[in-house]
Structures are given as structure tokens and as C-alpha cells.
Amino acid sequence: MNNTNISNKRNFLKxxxxxxxxxxxxxxESFGQEKKADLGASQDATKRIAQYALSVRYDDLPExxxxxxxxxxxxxxxVTTGSCxxxxxxxxxxxxxxxxxxxxxTILGRKERFDILNAAFINxxxxxxxxxxxxxxxxxxxxxxxxxxxxxxxxEYRPVSGREFLTSFYLGIEMSIRLSNALHPGHAGxxxxxxxxxxxxxxxxxxxxxxxxxxxxxxxAIGLAASQPVGFRESFGSMNKSFNxxxxxxSGLFSALLAKNNFTSSNQTIESRIGWANSLSLTxxxxxxxxxxxxxxxxxxxxxxxxxxxxxxxxAIDAAIQLRNEYRLQPExxxxxLYKGNPMVxxxxxxxxxxxxxxxxxxxxxxxxxxxxxxxAGEKEYxxxxxxxxxxxxxxxxxxxxxxxxxxxxxxxMTITLNDGRVLHQFIENAVGSxxxxxxxxxxxxxxxxxxxxxxxxxxxxxxxxxxxxxxxMANVGKFPRLSVV
Amino acid sequence: MNNTNISNKRNFLKxxxxxxxxxxxxxxESFGQEKKADLGASQDATKRIAQYALSVRYDDLPExxxxxxxxxxxxxxxVTTGSCxxxxxxxxxxxxxxxxxxxxxTILGRKERFDILNAAFINxxxxxxxxxxxxxxxxxxxxxxxxxxxxxxxxEYRPVSGREFLTSFYLGIEMSIRLSNALHPGHAGxxxxxxxxxxxxxxxxxxxxxxxxxxxxxxxAIGLAASQPVGFRESFGSMNKSFNxxxxxxSGLFSALLAKNNFTSSNQTIESRIGWANSLSLTxxxxxxxxxxxxxxxxxxxxxxxxxxxxxxxxAIDAAIQLRNEYRLQPExxxxxLYKGNPMVxxxxxxxxxxxxxxxxxxxxxxxxxxxxxxxAGEKEYxxxxxxxxxxxxxxxxxxxxxxxxxxxxxxxMTITLNDGRVLHQFIENAVGSxxxxxxxxxxxxxxxxxxxxxxxxxxxxxxxxxxxxxxxMANVGKFPRLSVV
Numbered sequence: 001m002n003n004t005n006i007s008n009k010r011n012f013l014k015x016x017x018x019x020x021x022x023x024x025x026x027x028x029e030s031f032g033q034e035k036k037a038d039l040g041a042s043q044d045a046t047k048r049i050a051q052y053a054l055s056v057r058y059d060d061l062p063e064x065x066x067x068x069x070x071x072x073x074x075x076x077x078x079v080t081t082g083s084c085x086x087x088x089x090x091x092x093x094x095x096x097x098x099x100x101x102x103x104x105x106t107i108l109g110r111k112e113r114f115d116i117l118n119a120a121f122i123n124x125x126x127x128x129x130x131x132x133x134x135x136x137x138x139x140x141x142x143x144x145x146x147x148x149x150x151x152x153x154x155x156e157y158r159p160v161s162g163r164e165f166l167t168s169f170y171l172g173i174e175m176s177i178r179l180s181n182a183l184h185p186g187h188a189g190x191x192x193x194x195x196x197x198x199x200x201x202x203x204x205x206x207x208x209x210x211x212x213x214x215x216x217x218x219x220x221a222i223g224l225a226a227s228q229p230v231g232f233r234e235s236f237g238s239m240n241k242s243f244n245x246x247x248x249x250x251s252g253l254f255s256a257l258l259a260k261n262n263f264t265s266s267n268q269t270i271e272s273r274i275g276w277a278n279s280l281s282l283t284x285x286x287x288x289x290x291x292x293x294x295x296x297x298x299x300x301x302x303x304x305x306x307x308x309x310x311x312x313x314x315x316a317i318d319a320a321i322q323l324r325n326e327y328r329l330q331p332e333x334x335x336x337x338l339y340k341g342n343p344m345v346x347x348x349x350x351x352x353x354x355x356x357x358x359x360x361x362x363x364x365x366x367x368x369x370x371x372x373x374x375x376x377a378g379e380k381e382y383x384x385x386x387x388x389x390x391x392x393x394x395x396x397x398x399x400x401x402x403x404x405x406x407x408x409x410x411x412x413x414m415t416i417t418l419n420d421g422r423v424l425h426q427f428i429e430n431a432v433g434s435x436x437x438x439x440x441x442x443x444x445x446x447x448x449x450x451x452x453x454x455x456x457x458x459x460x461x462x463x464x465x466x467x468x469x470x471x472x473x474m475a476n477v478g479k480f481p482r483l484s485v486v
Numbered sequence: 487m488n489n490t491n492i493s494n495k496r497n498f499l500k501x502x503x504x505x506x507x508x509x510x511x512x513x514x515e516s517f518g519q520e521k522k523a524d525l526g527a528s529q530d531a532t533k534r535i536a537q538y539a540l541s542v543r544y545d546d547l548p549e550x551x552x553x554x555x556x557x558x559x560x561x562x563x564x565v566t567t568g569s570c571x572x573x574x575x576x577x578x579x580x581x582x583x584x585x586x587x588x589x590x591x592t593i594l595g596r597k598e599r600f601d602i603l604n605a606a607f608i609n610x611x612x613x614x615x616x617x618x619x620x621x622x623x624x625x626x627x628x629x630x631x632x633x634x635x636x637x638x639x640x641x642e643y644r645p646v647s648g649r650e651f652l653t654s655f656y657l658g659i660e661m662s663i664r665l666s667n668a669l670h671p672g673h674a675g676x677x678x679x680x681x682x683x684x685x686x687x688x689x690x691x692x693x694x695x696x697x698x699x700x701x702x703x704x705x706x707a708i709g710l711a712a713s714q715p716v717g718f719r720e721s722f723g724s725m726n727k728s729f730n731x732x733x734x735x736x737s738g739l740f741s742a743l744l745a746k747n748n749f750t751s752s753n754q755t756i757e758s759r760i761g762w763a764n765s766l767s768l769t770x771x772x773x774x775x776x777x778x779x780x781x782x783x784x785x786x787x788x789x790x791x792x793x794x795x796x797x798x799x800x801x802a803i804d805a806a807i808q809l810r811n812e813y814r815l816q817p818e819x820x821x822x823x824l825y826k827g828n829p830m831v832x833x834x835x836x837x838x839x840x841x842x843x844x845x846x847x848x849x850x851x852x853x854x855x856x857x858x859x860x861x862x863a864g865e866k867e868y869x870x871x872x873x874x875x876x877x878x879x880x881x882x883x884x885x886x887x888x889x890x891x892x893x894x895x896x897x898x899x900m901t902i903t904l905n906d907g908r909v910l911h912q913f914i915e916n917a918v919g920s921x922x923x924x925x926x927x928x929x930x931x932x933x934x935x936x937x938x939x940x941x942x943x944x945x946x947x948x949x950x951x952x953x954x955x956x957x958x959x960m961a962n963v964g965k966f967p968r969l970s971v972v
Binding site for chain 1 (some may be wrong): 585676710737744751764
């Protein structure tokens with residue numbers, strides 16, 4: 001991955017955003033008048049994906065990609081285990097226990113066991129419910145959750161080595177991202193939630209590879225999985241949003257199980273004029289989907305959120321934490337805070353007086369306040385209790401936000417005036433967690449602890465974290481999920 | 487249902503077909519230049535569907551609708567039980583047995599038992615795999631299969647009376663048809679297979695009603711189900727085609743199970759600009775979806791296929807059977823057969839020398855031959871053996887087909903010249919099985935026996951058929967599926 005490629009990505013993202021409209025709410029009708037970006041074309045996309053899925057080998061993966069997959073897995077294991085007591089997970093368990101086998105696979109962090117299909121679903125829900133999972137920034141697809149959820153369920157069912165697990169994990173992420181990029185921007189533009197659509201196929205090829213599908217069976221698995229895209233952007237703000245990657249995980253696994261026994265599909269479901277890509281998007285780019293497979297690695301561009309809120313306020317939080325740490329700021333020293341950012345900051349996160357944790361996530365004011373108080377903005381900083389805490393409110397009231405269209409969304413500028421007259425300043429070009437300034441492994445570890453220490457003793461968290469970093473070396477990955485259950 | 491409504495339907499169908507193009511293969515791109523048929527609009531479609539689902543009562547259903555639902559159920563039970571040994575059913579059973587509970591619900595005709603989700607899937611596959619299920623002719627949606635499959639699975643899990651079962655069966659069919667009509671023609675035009683998309687929602691409301699969902703829960707069930715449309719027209723010709731209604735059945739049931747425990751969704755998933763109808767079709771007609779609910783009954787227009795092949799050759803088969811029966815024709819009497827039909831007859835079913843049963847379904851020649859020989863064209867007449875039988879081939883070779891664009895697709899004209907010089911003639915305006923000339927109950931019984939006598943002794947077939955006609959009077963519908971297992 002060189003800088004030119006990253007730069008091309010960013011230009012593409014920029015174009016995409018303007019096509020989608022500033023609110024990201026423009027319906028597909030707005031594409032009616034646009035020239036369609038049908039870049040490249042394919043008569044054999046389904047076959048080429050199947051062939052790549054069967055040819056990829058652990059030894060062909062650059063060390064950088066192996067490392068990125070480990071980072072994605074650590075992030076997945078932390079957010080999924082950490083959210084295991086979320087209401088959406090409780091409801092899923094309660095709803096599906098009566099209709100599921102109870103002896104096949106683990107829900108991370110929970111004692112209840114399920115059949116592999118339902119376990120894949122519930123872990124997929126759990127992976128996304130904090131909105132804290134990995135993100136590929138061209139489309140905001142969160143690929144690791146559904147792929148890992150399907151793979152871990154399968155690994156408890158049939159033995160899978162760490163190397164094979166990691167190779168399939170890479171494959172599923174890579175294909176989910178590429179399929180997402182290929183439909184961008186006319187897919188989310190139409191209304192689809194990409195984290196429930198493309199990972200269905202990613203999960204099918206990832207598991208199908210472990211099952212030893214033939215090329216024909218792999219094409220059928222892709223066809224069946226492609227037949228089950230899940231979820232619309234309308235789901236945002238409800239549990240349905242995390243339902244989407246959950247169902248992607250179980251539907252991908254379901255497809256591979258059937259294909260393994262020769263349940264047939266078309267060999268051209270992806271590229272057919274009456275198939276997947278045409279039905280799901282007004283734009284298609286087969287170069288993004290298929291170009292340089294095994295050479296260009298989209299997985300290298302996966303990112304992880306350091307803060308449990310929308311990316312648009314990450315520069316503000318980053319600036320606040322840097323100033324707090326550099327000057328060892330105490331709240332009582334602070335007279336006022338001025339933050340200058342892109343207009344989207346106030347459009348998306350302008351809530352001045354949030355009343356709940358969820359509302360806090362849509363408040364730049366609350367987010368900067370907790371960043372200055374705690375030096376972080378993890379899931380805990382968005383509890384109802386902290387949002388309503390007088391200490392939080394006191395500092396929140398000192399914050400002023402000014403917007404300027406010349407400031408890019410990825411950047412921000414903070415000035416803090418202290419009671420002693422000093423004026424502190426921090427400009428953020430790229431916030432931590434971006435492609436340009438990725439979270440370090442140490443920061444990923446801290447995030448893991450923040451999430452998982454809430455649900456298990458620290459010694460168990462350490463053990464789970466250590467196993468996550470070493471997942472590719474396990475002889476039998478099926479033993480991993482049980483480490484999350486205390 | 488008055489004739490004006492039927493006539494409007496037929497005009498709509500005519501318009502639709504021209505929009506879709508003569509081959510039914512036009513991609514969505516062809517809509518780009520069309521004026522969009524966004525008839526009516528809705529801010530509350532999700533809510534209105536939920537309210538109707540909760541308000542409909544058995545006593546409000548006209549006798550004609552109760553009778554049509556019984557006919558649809560008899561047809562469903564016959565085709566689903568009759569196809570229970572199809573390879574697609576065998577594969578589904580083999581694939582899912584290891585990951586399913588084995589004690590909750592029946593696969594019609596089979597000894598194996600599954601959890602309710604997998605049973606709903608497998609019965610849904612079985613209901614469609616012969617392509618012999620009910621059809622609403624505006625969109626060709628096959629609604630009864632996925633709805634009955636979800637309902638029967640649920641009825642084995644929790645007690646359901648015959649009246650409540652029939653009311654939910656009506657509700658699921660009616661909503662599946664209406665949602666299909668509402669997206670027509672820009673839904674199949676884009677590439678979707680409607681029998682896997684709308685019945686997901688139909689199954690969710692049908693089961694949700696039996697579960698006693700609140701209005702809020704019903705809206706969530708609709709939202710979750712709408713998030714899972716299944717299948718493209720590219721699947722035609724593979725098992726993936728019957729996968730689609732199968733997955734619709736299990737996904738609808740899955741959605742209702744979660745909603746019952748307050749797994750949340752949006753309250754506007756159907757009508758949102760970034761929701762279901764906008765994402766799935768380039769045309770929307772909310773009057774078709776919501777107008778006159780409980781007054782206008784689309785279920786009244788459901789039809790049943792008398793012949794196990796595409797509708798376009800049904801007039802030819804009907805003509806052949808009428809001439810055979812009227813003149814007690816023997817094959818050796820026949821010198822030549824001339825059939826005149828719409829050009830689509832040869833375009834879709836012009837195979838002169840089919841080699842397999844499946845190819846026989848795409849041969850007007852084979853279909854007329856078996857109709858003259860056996861007086862029927864059921865599943866048995868499309869076996870490989872009969873297609874290759876010299877007796878079939880001998881009469882097939884006497885058939886000539888002429889096409890004329892002035893002959894409507896629903897009509898046809900047959901002339902048979904006998905060796906003794908007589909010339910017999912039969913014009914078909916509407917073939918049996920059409921809205922205008924529906925199959926009689928006696929014909930439905932004969933079809934049932936043709937299918938089910940293949941898989942169980944006749945006394946059991948009689949018992950199952952009798953129970954099917956009386957499904958609305960059963961105290962506990964959960965006992966019905968077991969009658970199909972000998």
C-alpha cells in the first residue's frame with residue numbers, strides 16, 4: 001500500500017461524499033441525472049472471487065496484513081466481549097434460545113451456548129452494538145465483526161488452525177471491503193447499510209474456504225450469500241443497525257453450509273444484469289472489486305475507533321486529550337474552550353444539553369468535556385450517569401464551537417484559555433484512529449481493557465487479550481471463544 | 487372483487503410487461519429515462535401495515551376469501567408434500583440437521599424434524615421447487631408457500647387454532663401480494679425475485695399476529711423483516727430460486743421472534759427514503775400497498791397452476807386436453823397438430839428436442855405431446871423418462887407451432903388433423919388456471935393426488951387432503967404437519 005493509493009482513496013471518498021449529499025441522506029433519485037460510474041465490467045466476477053478465495057494462502061500474506069488482521073481481531077474481541085451484556089444481546093439470547101441447539105458455539109462473554117448459526121448472529125450483533133468496531137473509511141463498512149462471528153462459530157464446530165483462521169479472516173474482510181467499494185457510492189446512496197450487505201458474501205467465502213468447498217461450490221455459496229443482503233440506513237438509531245452485520249454473519253455461514261452439499265445457485269450472481277451488483281447499486285466499479293487481488297490489500301486501510309462516538313468529533317476529542325495530557329490540566333484551571341471545526345460537527349453532533357448516554361454521542365460538547373476530565377471517550381464516558389454528572393456539565397458549559405467550511409472534516413482546532421491567563425492551542429490535522437494516524441497497539445490494548453474489564457476480572461481480560469494477539473498461532477481456534485467466558 | 491378491479495389489474499399488467507421489455511430481462515438502467523410511477527405516497531406505511539395486521543379478524547373475511555385461502559392451502563400442502571423427496575429438500579435436510587434442534591417442527595412428507603426456523607426454510611424451499619405453487623399474476627409472486635411454511639412451523643411450537651391460522655395465512659398472502667404490486671414493475675425490473683422479497687414481511691406479520699405482538703412490536707417485526715429481502719431473478723434455473731421463498735419464511739419468523747422481546751427497529755422502514763421501498767424498486771405505488779385494506783382483497787386474484795410448466799404454454803396444453811377428451815383421441819389417429827400462439831411461446835418454450843425433464847418444461851412441443859397422451863401435464867409428465875420416451879417423441883414430431891403477435895399471451899388456437907381426414911379445432915381465450923377460468927376444487931384435488939400419491943399411500947393422501955380443506959376448523963393446527971408423514 002503506497003501513499004498514492006491512499007491518496008486516490010481519499011479523493012474517491014471526497015467525490016463520494018459530494019454525490020451522497022452533505023447529510024448523507026440523499027435518496028437514490030438524486031443519481032438519476034448523474035453519469036453512472038460503471039467502471040470496468042465483468043463477465044466472471046463470481047468465478048474470480050471464488051478462485052481467489054480458494055487460492056489465497058497464509059504464506060502469501062504480507063507481514064503488514066497479518067498484523068492488521070491481528071489488530072482487527074483484537075479490536076473485534078474487545079468490543080464484542082465488552083458489549084456482551086447489552087440489551088440487544090440479551091434480547092437475542094432470550095429470543096433464540098428456545099429455538100436453538102445449546103451446545104455448539106459461544107456468545108463471547110456469555111455462559112449461554114447456541115447452534116453455530118444463531119451464535120454467529122448474536123456475536124455479529126454484539127460486535128456492532130457499541131458502534132466501536134473496525135471501519136474502512138471509503139464506505140464505513142465494518143467488516144471484521146460479521147466475518148469473525150461466522151468464523152469463530154464454525155471453529156467451535158470443526159477444528160480450525162490459527163493460520164487457516166487468520167487467512168480466512170483476511171479473505172472475508174478483504175472481499176467485504178472490495179465489494180463495498182465496488183458499489184460505492186450508489187449503494188448507500190440508494191439506502192443500503194453496507195455493513196449488512198457485503199459481509200454476507202465475505203462470511204460465506206471465509207467459512208467456505210475452511211470447509212474445503214470446490215470452485216463450483218464456492219460460486220454457489222457466493223450466489224446464495226449474495227441473495228441475502230441485509231439492512232437499510234433507516235435502521236440507524238435502533239437495534240436493527242446491529243442486526244444487520246449479525247444477520248450477515250449467520251446468512252453467510254448458512255450459504256456455505258448448503259453449498260457444501262451442492263445446493264446450487266447461478267455462477268454469475270454477482271455480475272449478472274439481473275443479479276447482485278446491478279440490483280443493489282446505481283454505480284459499480286469492478287476494478288475496485290477485482291483489481292490486483294493479492295497485490296493491493298484494502299485490509300491495510302482498516303481503521304479502529306479510539307472514541308465511542310461518530311468520527312466527525314474525533315479531532316475535537318484528540319485535541320482535548322493532547323492538551324489535557326501535555327499541560328496536566330485540572331478542570332478548575334479552565335476558563336473557556338473554543339473549538340473550530342467543519343460545519344458537519346454541529347450538524348451531526350450539536351446537542352448542547354444531552355440527557356442520556358446515547359445523546360452524549362451526538363454532542364461535541366459532552367465529548368470534549370469527558371476528554372478533558374478523563375483523558376478518554378470510551379463507552380464508559382457515554383453512560384447516562386456521566387452525561388448528567390454536574391462535573392461534566394460544568395466543563396461542558398465552558399465550551400464554544402465555531403464552524404468553518406474551510407476546515408476539513410478530518411481536522412480541527414482547539415484553543416483553551418486558563419484562569420491564569422495562559423492560552424493553549426492544539427491543531428489536529430488527522431485525528432488518532434485515522435488511516436494517517438492509526439491507533440497504536442498499546443492504544444488498542446487500552447481500549448480492550450476499558451471494554452472487557454467491565455465484564456470480567458482483569459486477569460481474564462489479560463488472558464483473552466493475549467490470546468487475541470496470538471490467534472494465528474493457536475492449534476485449535478475453537479478454544480478461543482471459551483476464554484471470554486468466566 | 488368486481489370486474490372493474492380485475493380489468494384494472496390486467497391493464498396494469500400490460501403496462502408493466504412493456505416496461506420490463508419483452509424478454510423480462512431488461513435491467514434497471516432502462517428505467518432511467520422513464521417517468522417514475524411514484525403513485526401515492528406515505529409517511530406511515532409501516533404503521534398502517536402493523537395496524538391492519540392487528541385488526542384483521544376471521545369474521546371480517548368474506549366467505550369468498552376464506553374459500554380462496556383454503557384453495558391456496560390445499561395447493562400448498564399438495565405441492566410441498568409432493569416435492570418432499572426433491573434433491574433441494576434432501577440437501578437442505580442434510581446440511582441443516584447437524585446445526586438444528588430436531589424436535590420442534592415437521593418437514594412436510596419427511597420423518598426428519600427441525601427447529602422452527604430451519605423447518606420454515608426447508609418447507610419454503612419445498613413449496614416452490616416444482617414451480618407449481620400459487621401465483622398472483624400481476625407480479626408472479628408465489629405468496630402462499632413462505633407464509634404457510636412459517637405459520638405451520640410456529641403452529642407446532644405454540645398452539646394455534648384453525649381460525650387464527652387461516653386469518654394469519656390470509657394476512658400474510660394479502661400483504662405479500664400488495665407489497666409486490668406496490669413495487670411493480672421497477673422491482674423485478676431491477677433484478678429482484680419478488681417471491682423472496684415481499685413474503686419475508688408477509689411471514690413476519692402473519693406469525694407476529696399469532697404471537698400477540700403489540701403495535702410497536704409489529705412495526706419492529708416489519709422493519710427487521712423488510713431488512714432481509716431475498717433473491718434475484720438470476721437465480722432462475724438453479725436451486726437458489728426455491729431458496730428465496732424458503733429464506734423468506736425463516737427470516738420472517740426470525741424477525742417476529744426478536745420483535746416479541748423488543749428487539750427494536752425503525753417505525754418507518756417501509757416508507758423511509760433510505761428504507762425498503764426506495765432501496766428495492768425504481769417505482770412505488772402506495773395505493774396498491776395500502777388502499778382499501780380489508781375492502782379490496784388481492785388474495786381473491788391468486789391462481790393455481792394446473793400444469794407444471796410456464797404459464798405461457800398453458801393455453802396450448804388446455805386446448806390439447808380439451809380436444810383429447812372431447813374426441814377420445816388416440817395417438818395413432820393423429821396426423822398433424824398446428825398450434826398458433828403469441829411469439830413469447832417460442833421465445834420462452836421453443837425447445838424442439840428436450841433431453842431432460844427440466845428442458846421439457848421449456849418445450850411447447852413436449853408439453854402438447856404429453857397433454858395429448860396423458861390428458862395432463864403434471865410433474866410426472868416432466869420426468870426425464872417421459873421426455874425421452876419414443877411414444878412422446880413420436881407425437882412431438884407431429885407438432886408445428888406458428889406465432890402471431892395478434893394472439894394475446896393468455897390465448898391460443900389449436901388445429902388437429904386426423905388420419906381419417908377430420909380436422910378438429912379448439913380456440914382458448916383464457917386457459918384453465920387463469921383468473922377468468924380458475925381451477926375447480928375438483929381439479930385442485932386431482933392435482934393434489936397426482937403429487938402426493940407419489941410419496942404416500944392413497945388413504946393417507948385422502949386424509950391429508952381432507953384435513954387441508956378443513957384447516958380452518960382444526961382446534962390445533964400444530965397437528966396438521968404430522969399427517970403428511972407416513
